[in-house]
Structure formats: structure tokens, C-alpha cells
Amino acid sequence: MKQRFISSVQIMLQLALTTVGLTGQSYPGKPQIVRCRSQEKETFSCWWKPGSDGGLPNNYTLFYRKDSEEKIYECPDYLTSGPNSCYFDKNHTNPWTTYIITVTATNEIGSNSSDPQHVDVTSIVQPDAPVNLSLETNTSANLSYLWAKWSPPSLADASSNSHVYRYELRLKPEEKEEWETVSVGMQTHYEVSSLKAGVKYVVQVRCMLDLGEWSEWSSERSIQISKEQLPPEKPVIIKCRSPEKETFTCWWKPASDGGLLTKHTLFYSKEGEEKVYECPDYKTAGPNSCYFDKKHTSFWTIYNITVRATNEMGSNVSDPHYVDVTYIVQPDPPVNITLELKKSIKRKPYLVLTWSPPPLADVRSGWLTLEYELQLKPEEGEEWETIFVGQQTHCKMFSLNPGKRYIVQIHCKPDHHGLWSEWSPEMYIEIPTDFRVKDMVVWIIVGVLSSLICLIMSWIMIMKGYRMMAFILPPVPGPKIKGIDTHLLEAGKSEELLSALGCHGFPPTSDCEELLIEYLEVEDSEDQQLMPRHDTPSKNTKIMLKETDSDSGRGSCDSPSFLPVKCRESRSLPSVDVRAKEKKGGKASWDTRCTASEQKTLPCESIKTCTWLAAQLPSNQAAMFAYHSTVEAFKITLNTTNVNNSPVLVGNEENRQSLYPIAETVYDVVEKVREMEYAKTDQTTVQVRQNEHSNKSPFLNPKLMDYVEVHKVRQDEKPTVLLKHKENSGKTKKCTVPGTSKEYTKVSTVVDHHILVLLPDQRSQNTPESQEPVAETSRNPQQSQAEKNTSYSTTTPSDSRRDASGSDYMDPSSFMPSFK
Amino acid sequence: CHTSGMLTPNGKEYAQKIPREELTHVILKLLQAWKEPLSHFNQYIEHHQELPDDSLSKAKQISNMVRELKTGVEKIWNSTAQRSDTSVVFCSSIFKVCCMCSTGLSISNEANMMSDSDFIHCFRRDSNKVQSYLKILKCRIMPENSC
Numbered sequence: 016m017k018q019r020f021i022s023s024v025q026i027m028l029q030l031a032l033t034t035v036g037l038t039g040q041s042y043p044g045k046p047q048i049v050r051c052r053s054q055e056k057e058t059f060s061c062w063w064k065p066g067s068d069g070g071l072p073n074n075y076t077l078f079y080r081k082d083s084e085e086k087i088y089e090c091p092d093y094l095t096s097g098p099n100s101c102y103f104d105k106n107h108t109n110p111w112t113t114y115i116i117t118v119t120a121t122n123e124i125g126s127n128s129s130d131p132q133h134v135d136v137t138s139i140v141q142p143d144a145p146v147n148l149s150l151e152t153n154t155s156a157n158l159s160y161l162w163a164k165w166s167p168p169s170l171a172d173a174s175s176n177s178h179v180y181r182y183e184l185r186l187k188p189e190e191k192e193e194w195e196t197v198s199v200g201m202q203t204h205y206e207v208s209s210l211k212a213g214v215k216y217v218v219q220v221r222c223m224l225d226l227g228e229w230s231e232w233s234s235e236r237s238i239q240i241s242k243e244q245l246p247p248e249k250p251v252i253i254k255c256r257s258p259e260k261e262t263f264t265c266w267w268k269p270a271s272d273g274g275l276l277t278k279h280t281l282f283y284s285k286e287g288e289e290k291v292y293e294c295p296d297y298k299t300a301g302p303n304s305c306y307f308d309k310k311h312t313s314f315w316t317i318y319n320i321t322v323r324a325t326n327e328m329g330s331n332v333s334d335p336h337y338v339d340v341t342y343i344v345q346p347d348p349p350v351n352i353t354l355e356l357k358k359s360i361k362r363k364p365y366l367v368l369t370w371s372p373p374p375l376a377d378v379r380s381g382w383l384t385l386e387y388e389l390q391l392k393p394e395e396g397e398e399w400e401t402i403f404v405g406q407q408t409h410c411k412m413f414s415l416n417p418g419k420r421y422i423v424q425i426h427c428k429p430d431h432h433g434l435w436s437e438w439s440p441e442m443y444i445e446i447p448t449d450f451r452v453k454d455m456v457v458w459i460i461v462g463v464l465s466s467l468i469c470l471i472m473s474w475i476m477i478m479k480g481y482r483m484m485a486f487i488l489p490p491v492p493g494p495k496i497k498g499i500d501t502h503l504l505e506a507g508k509s510e511e512l513l514s515a516l517g518c519h520g521f522p523p524t525s526d527c528e529e530l531l532i533e534y535l536e537v538e539d540s541e542d543q544q545l546m547p548r549h550d551t552p553s554k555n556t557k558i559m560l561k562e563t564d565s566d567s568g569r570g571s572c573d574s575p576s577f578l579p580v581k582c583r584e585s586r587s588l589p590s591v592d593v594r595a596k597e598k599k600g601g602k603a604s605w606d607t608r609c610t611a612s613e614q615k616t617l618p619c620e621s622i623k624t625c626t627w628l629a630a631q632l633p634s635n636q637a638a639m640f641a642y643h644s645t646v647e648a649f650k651i652t653l654n655t656t657n658v659n660n661s662p663v664l665v666g667n668e669e670n671r672q673s674l675y676p677i678a679e680t681v682y683d684v685v686e687k688v689r690e691m692e693y694a695k696t697d698q699t700t701v702q703v704r705q706n707e708h709s710n711k712s713p714f715l716n717p718k719l720m721d722y723v724e725v726h727k728v729r730q731d732e733k734p735t736v737l738l739k740h741k742e743n744s745g746k747t748k749k750c751t752v753p754g755t756s757k758e759y760t761k762v763s764t765v766v767d768h769h770i771l772v773l774l775p776d777q778r779s780q781n782t783p784e785s786q787e788p789v790a791e792t793s794r795n796p797q798q799s800q801a802e803k804n805t806s807y808s809t810t811t812p813s814d815s816r817r818d819a820s821g822s823d824y825m826d827p828s829s830f831m832p833s834f835k
Numbered sequence: 836c837h838t839s840g841m842l843t844p845n846g847k848e849y850a851q852k853i854p855r856e857e858l859t860h861v862i863l864k865l866l867q868a869w870k871e872p873l874s875h876f877n878q879y880i881e882h883h884q885e886l887p888d889d890s891l892s893k894a895k896q897i898s899n900m901v902r903e904l905k906t907g908v909e910k911i912w913n914s915t916a917q918r919s920d921t922s923v924v925f926c927s928s929i930f931k932v933c934c935m936c937s938t939g940l941s942i943s944n945e946a947n948m949m950s951d952s953d954f955i956h957c958f959r960r961d962s963n964k965v966q967s968y969l970k971i972l973k974c975r976i977m978p979e980n981s982c
Contacts, residue, residue, distance in 0.1 A: 261847055287839065313845050314967075315960050341963055379982050381974035382847045382967065431963055 040070040042125025046118045048132040053140045055170055055178055056226060057105050060096035063118045063129065071122040077101045079116040110136045140227025142180060143168030145220045150238040159240045161207035165220045168230065180222035189215040189237060215239045246329025247277045250322045252336040259375040260344045260383045260429070263307050264300040270324040270331060277326040281305045286317040314341050345434035346385060347373035349425045352442050364446060369409040370425055384430040390438065394420040406430065418448040836957030838868050843964060850971050859912045862968045865961050866905035873898045876954060
């Protein structure tokens with residue numbers, strides 16, 4: 016049961032709480048009585064402050080009871096005193112009783128009451144502030160008085176106006192903080208005398224009844240006490256100016272007035288006259304100014320100008336100002352400033368600045384002559400550069416940098432005494448950059464080309480470092496001694512070498528040939544050695560020949576080793592086999608070639624300069640004149656104009672037995688340094704020049720038709736091969752006979768200036784050969800091809816003997832192609 | 836100033852209205868009026884030597900200039916006017932005054948009375964007058980570029 020009750024109570028509480036929680040509404044908060052006041056002891060009002068309203072509209076009710084009674088009354092008047100108030104009128108007010116007042120706030124949920132307030136009417140008396148406060152000042156005889164007037168506060172109940180208030184007044188200067196309070200008594204006006212002139216005062220009034228408190232202070236009133244009235248101070252004439260030398264204006268500064276109206280007048284007189292005039296025009300030029308028009312302006316006379324300030328107390332005159340209009344001319348700034356860009360002859364642009372004089376100035380009649388001055392600075396610059404231009408109205412400016420911005424200003428002045436005008440408005444100048452595309456393109460091209468050239472140069476340097484060094488600093492050639500046979504050297508038979516040389520004990524030298532070679536003997540013999548012969552008597556050569564003959568593998572079918580042997584010495588290729596008679600200059604070239612060749616460590620194959628024409632023909636060989644396809648590289652063509660018989664490069668196919676002379680081609684000396692392509696098939700070529708000159712004829716031994724002389728005709732480092740004709744082609748076709756007879760091969764033609772086509776044996780000639788015309792035709796590969804088969808050539812480049820350095824001869828047999 | 840008594844056009848309108856001969860004559864009169872006082876002044880400062888040297892040289896320079904100017908204007912005057920004698924009956928068309936103007940003889944006494952500052956002041960003014968008149972004259976005779 017109890018539990019049930021408790022539980023039900025709890026439930027109800029919970030319900031209530033939830034209700035509150037759900038709706039947010041509750042009974043109102045407690046109101047509070049703020050104050051109660053009585054204005055005149057006959058009525059009073061009370062005001063309260065509501066509490067929280069609990070979310071619902073509240074009703075407020077005021078209940079009161081007198082302390083001597085128990086009855087509770089409700090407020091008679093809620094309206095008169097405003098919201099949340101209660102007004103007790105005369106009937107309800109008893110000054111001698113204490114009221115106990117309570118305010119109750121009620122809403123739907125509940126109600127709440129304030130604490131009771133004990134109110135004693137007599138103690139809450141406070142009248143309203145006085146109203147209608149007005150102030151006046153009066154200044155007489157240098158004394159200023161302040162006259163204040165007001166009215167008593169108005170009452171709600173107009174009937175009882177007979178209350179007697181006591182008043183109090185306070186005042187202070189506006190800027191100050193402290194009030195000066197004066198007790199006025201019961202009158203509603205007051206006069207204050209101790210006032211300072213020129214000060215603004217603020218005044219307030221309040222009142223009180225015999226009981227209670229003072230009212231609030233009334234609203235403020237302020238008043239300005241006028242200053243002491245004095246005559247005005249002296250005005251000052253500031254300046255006089257004439258803008259065009261026809262009129263002028265004068266300005267003055269007004270005198271400070273003491274609050275009174277001050278009037279200014281201007282008087283002037285001219286030099287030499289006594290009469291004083293007043294300013295003709297006060298308005299045109301603005302306040303505090305006087306404008307003299309044309310009629311009133313005279314030149315070359317001095318004006319005496321004064322200004323007088325007048326007010327009620329008196330007047331004051333400024334100091335006289337003497338002015339001669341001629342000297343006070345200050346024109347307006349120039350106008351119509353224009354810029355024009357012009358191109359001078361040198362295509363550097365310059366600027367022409369033109370302007371016109373100010374419109375008022377009469378320059379045309381010459382009455383006023385102006386001088387101009389420019390002021391220029393770059394936009395970011397600090398200082399102005401002034402340029403005096405004179406009387407001209409244009410200026411050419413050459414010193415401006417393209418692409419930069421400049422500011423320019425102009426002002427002017429009369430040429431005689433006068434003043435500079437104001438600066439004209441700023442003018443901005445910017446010269447466009449003359450970006451000539453042409454120039455840039457040129458520079459770009461130059462840059463690119465130079466960089467390319469540098470790259471190429473460096474590349475060349477890298478690649479051909481050696482050669483360049485050799486070119487620039489040729490190595491010191493080793494000594495070449497005539498008669499040294501590289502074979503001998505190789506063989507190590509130094510004795511023989513030396514003996515060949517004829518000097519014993521001479522150390523073997525390098526193989527570079529420095530001897531002049533007259534001609535090459537092409538042997539038609541077995542050994543088939545090309546033996547160069549020297550001009551210089553060299554009997555040794557013969558000996559050598561023989562010796563070498565014996566030594567060398569004669570051009571037999573079975574001397575394959577010759578070539579290799581010869582090949583071994585890859586140095587000094589050209590000169591070795593080919594001794595050419597060189598001219599003076601030629602020698603150097605030989606050497607050069609020698610050295611160049613020396614530098615090369617070429618495998619035999621790569622020797623270009625080896626050119627062989629080998630006539631091969633062992634009998635057992637078929638188609639002896641088989642030549643390697645590489646033949647083409649090994650062609651010597653001779654420009655044989657002298658050859659009368661149709662030379663033919665033919666192999667003797669028929670006669671197998673016969674040994675055909677193998678024309679041994681001459682090595683080309685090192686070609687030009689440029690040709691460094693060893694990879695190519697040997698393109699050794701020999702320049703063969705037909706010795707057409709008669710002086711060369713001695714070389715052309717008719718007997719030795721087949722001799723091929725390598726003769727150097729020109730300085731162009733091309734060894735030439737002279738054809739030695741041999742009448743009787745006494746060619747023995749002995750293959751294996753190492754006869755001493757030499758076989759010579761006729762050179763048929765020179766093809767392409769560097770290919771020597773050798774004649775095969777005439778007797779055995781029956782095969783036609785194409786005879787290329789003299790040289791000029793390009794190498795006819797076809798022909799050569801055709802002839803290749805029939806031509807003699809060395810087989811393998813490797814076989815070709817390049818260097819044969821230093822040796823006197825070449826063994827034709829060495830050139831024998833490997834027909835096998 | 837000793838030249839204050841001269842009738843000279845006092846403004847632009849006057850200067851433009853009077854005929855060329857009159858203007859030339861006025862200029863000439865002014866220049867002539869200053870011939871004597873300048874020479875006196877030169878003598879004065881030479882004797883007293885109170886001024887610095889450059890002022891002295893400047894004064895001499897000015898005197899020369901005035902003399903030359905006078906000569907030039909005389910030429911103009913002689914070319915425009917038919918009379919070559921210096922004594923002229925000169926009637927101002929503006930002021931309607933005729934006067935017998937001789938060349939500054941009567942003025943010289945006054946000139947001696949002037950103080951230095953007055954002298955300089957008067958000279959400055961008169962030279963300005965002459966300059967202005969000459970410019971107007973120039974623009975009338977040769978209205979070219981600068982006018």
C-alpha cells in the first residue's frame with residue numbers, strides 16, 4: 016500500500032517532471048519589487064521586475080495591505096505608471112501608514128509571489144526634475160551674466176499644484192568636470208555672474224520638497240558666453256598675382272574676430288596719385304580676395320594696397336602692400352603637351368615633346384614672352400632632371416632608354432622678372448624597345464654555328480689526335496739510308512745490309528726511304544722484283560739486286576711467301592718500293608709519306624698504297640691472270656700517250672707457260688693523309704704520270720719498254736710511274752726460272768689518274784683490251800672488271816706489300832696473286 | 836623717376852593701339868632719356884668704387900647695351916619716320932597730346948638728383964618698358980614664328 020502510494024507519487028512526480036521536460040514550461044519565477052516612489056506625498060507608484068516567466072504568459076497582480084490592517088487589497092491602477100507598475104492615487108495613499116506590498120506572478124501551471132515590501136510613503140518622496148530650463152546671456156559693460164529660468168516638474172494630478180519646491184542649480188564650463196552648485200531657493204530663475212567670457216557653460220537644475228529626496232538633475236542646457244568685444248586684429252595681405260600680365264588678384268588673410276561679424280575692405284592707390292580706390296571686385300577670385308580687371312590694371316606703376324577689417328567694436332588696417340604688376344606675373348602651366356616618336360637617321364628613336372603656352376597668355380602679340388623648363392625623371396627615380404628649354408615650344412629628347420618609363424613635366428615663366436608657373440600634370444613616356452628580329456636572328460645563327468664548329472673541332476681533335484699532332488709536329492724522321500733492304504733487316508743480316516750500303520758497322524736504320532727514286536724497274540723475271548734504281552750511282556744496287564734476287568722469292572708460282580714477307584714490313588710503305596725521283600719539294604713529301612706510313616701500323620691488308628700489278632702466270636695456273644677481286648684496288652693505270660702499241664692489260668691466258676711479267680705496281684706512297692680508311696679495300700693507287708717530257712726520256716729506254724718508272728713529277732706527293740717501254744719484250748715465260756732477266760710490264764694506261772693499267776706481254780697479246788682513253792675517264796669499273804680477270808693484280812691486300820720500305824725493289828712475285 | 840613724366844602706353848591695349856611710329860618714338864625717347872644718367876652713373880661708381888668689380892663691369896656692360904640699343908632703335912626710327920632730326924613734334928594719338936620733345940636734355944638735371952636705389956629702380960622699370968615695347972614692335976613688324 017504504502018509502496019503503492021509511494022510508487023504512485025513517484026509516478027506523478029515523474030510525470031510532472033517529464034511534462035516539464037517535454038514542454039519546458041513551469042510555474043513562473045519570483046517577481047521582485049524594484050522601487051516605490053511618491054512624487055508629491057499624495058500618490059505613489061511601485062514598480063516591480065518580473066522573474067522568469069516559465070515559458071507561458073504571466074499575470075501579475077499586486078496585493079498590498081496596510082500594516083495596521085489585515086485586509087489585502089489589490090492594486091487600483093496598473094496603467095498610469097507604466098508596465099509592471101502600480102499607481103496609488105490620492106484615495107489609496109495614506110502617508111502615515113506603511114504598506115506591505117506583494118506582487119504575484121501567475122501562469123497556467125502555477126504562481127509565484129515576491130517578497131513583501133514595506134513601503135512608507137513619506138520616505139519615498141522624490142519629485143521629478145524641473146523642466147523647461149532656459150538660459151540667456153547678457154553682456155554689459157564687459158561683464159557677462161547668465162540668466163537661467165525653469166519650471167517645476169509636472170504632476171500627474173494637475174490639481175495639486177501648490178507644492179513648494181526648493182531648487183538647486185549647478186553649472187560648469189563645458190570642458191571641465193567639476194560642477195558648481197548653487198542653491199536657488201524657491202524661485203524658478205537665477206542669475207549667474209561670475210562667468211568667463213568666451214566659455215561655453217552647461218547648466219542643470221533640480222528640486223526637492225520639504226520631505227524626501229532631491230529630484231534628479233534636469234537635462235543639460237549649455238550656453239556660450241561671448242568674448243570680450245574687441246575690434247578686430249590686423250588682416251594680412253598674402254599675395255598678389257597676375258596670370259597673364261593683364262589683370263591681377265590680391266588675397267589676404269582675415270583677422271581673427273571675437274565672435275563678431277568682421278567685414279574686410281580693400282583700398283588701393285597708385286603711385287603718383289593721391290586718390291584711394293576701393294577694390295572693384297571682391298567675388299570673382301573667391302573669398303578674401305580682390306580682382307583687378309584690365310581697366311583697373313596699370314603697368315609700371317606701383318600700387319599701394321591695404322585691407323581694413325571692421326567689426327562692431329572697431330576696425331583695423333593691414334600693412335600696406337606695394338606691388339608693381341609687371342613683376343608679379345605668374346602664368347598658368349603650359350597645355351597641350353604632346354609626344355611624338357621619331358626615328359633618326361641612325362634608326363635610334365628619339366622623342367619630340369611639344370606643348371603650347373597657357374591659353375590666357377598673349378604670346379602672339381609679344382606682350383608676354385614665356386620661357387619653358389622641363390623636368391624629367393625615370394619612373395622609379397628619385398631626382399628630377401631639369402632642362403631649360405627657352406622660348407621654344409618643343410624639345411627633342413635623345414637620351415631616353417627604350418623600354419623605360421619616364422615622367423616629364425613642364426612649367427613656364429615670363430622672360431623678364433616673374434614667377435615660375437605650376438608644373439603641368441605629369442606626362443608618362445615610354446619608348447618601345449626596338450627589338451629588331453634581324454639582329455637577334457643573326458646572333459642566334461652565329462652562336463649556333465660557332466658552337467657547331469667548336470664541337471666539330473673538338474671531335475676532330477679527339478678522333479685524329481694523333482694525326483693532328485703528326486701534322487702539326489711531325490715526328491722526326493728516322494734516317495733512311497740508301498740501299499737498305501728491309502728484308503735484310505728482317506732477316507737480321509745486318510752485315511749484308513751494311514755491306515750493301517758500303518759502310519760497315521753502320522747501324523741499321525729505319526726503313527723509311529729518303530732516297531730519291533728515279534724509276535722503278537719492273538722485272539719480268541722470276542723474281543719479279545721491282546727494283547728501283549737510283550740516280551745516284553749505286554752499284555750496290557745491282558749487287559743488291561742480285562742479292563735480293565736471290566733472296567726474294569721470285570715471282571714464281573710457289574712463292575707465296577713473298578707477299579707476306581714483303582708485307583711484314585708495313586712501315587714506310589710507299590717509298591720502299593718506289594723510288595721516285597723527286598723534285599726538291601717532293602722529297603719532303605716523300606718523307607712525309609714515309610713518316611706517315613711509318614706511323615701507321617697497318618696490317619698489310621689495309622695498305623692502300625700498295626698497288627700491284629702482278630702478272631701472274633705460272634703455267635700450271637689456269638688463267639693466270641687471275642686476280643683477286645680486290646684487284647680494283649690494285650690497279651695502276653698509266654697515262655700512256657707514249658705507248659704506241661695498243662696496250663692491253665691482258666693476261667696471257669694462252670700461254671700458260673710463260674711468265675708474264677708482272678708489272679709491279681708501285682706503291683703509292685701514302686696517300687694524302689686524309690685517306691685513312693684502311694677498311695676499304697686497298698685503294699692503293701699510284702699516280703702514274705707519263706713522262707712526256709723529253710728530259711724524262713732517258714728513262715724511257717726503248718729497250719726497257721716495260722719498265723715502269725715511278726716518277727714524281729709533281730709536288731703533289733703522288734708518286735708517278737713512268738713507263739719504260741721495252742722494245743723487245745723479251746719476256747721469258749719462265750715460271751720458275753729465277754732468271755736474271757727481268758720482266759717488265761708495259762703499262763698500258765693510266766686510268767683515273769691513279770690506276771695504272773699495265774700492259775701484258777705484247778706478243779702474247781691477242782686479247783683485246785679496252786684501252787681506256789687517257790686518264791680522264793673515270794675508272795671504268797666495268798672495264799677494269801673485265802680486265803680484272805685478265806689483269807694482273809695482287810690477290811690479297813694482305814699480300815700486297817706495302818711498305819717495302821727502304822728496299823730497292825719489289826719482288827713482283829710477291830704480288831703474285833694467289834692464283835691457286 | 837625722371838622718366839615718369841613721359842607719356843607711355845600703360846597697358847597692352849594701349850601699346851597695341853598706337854601706331855608703330857609712335858611706339859618706336861617712345862622707345863627711342865626712353866633710351867635717349869637714359870643715356871646721360873647712365874654715363875653719370877658710370878662716372879659715379881668709378882670714382883667711388885664701392886661696388887664690387889663685377890657690378891662695375893656689369894654696369895658698364897649695361898650702358899653699352901643701352902647705347903647700342905638706342906642706335907638700333909634710331910635706325911628703325913629713321914627708316915620708318917621721315918624725319919631724321921631729333922627734335923620732333925610728337926603727337927600722341929592716344930593721349931591727344933602734342934609735345935615738343937627734345938632728346939632728354941631737360942631730364943638730365945633730374946637724373947642727378949636721384950639716389951642710387953631710385954636710379955636702379957627707375958632703370959629697371961624703364962628697361963622693362965623698353966623691352967615690352969620692343970617685343971610688341973617686333974611682332975608687329977615681323978610677325979613670324981615666335982609671335
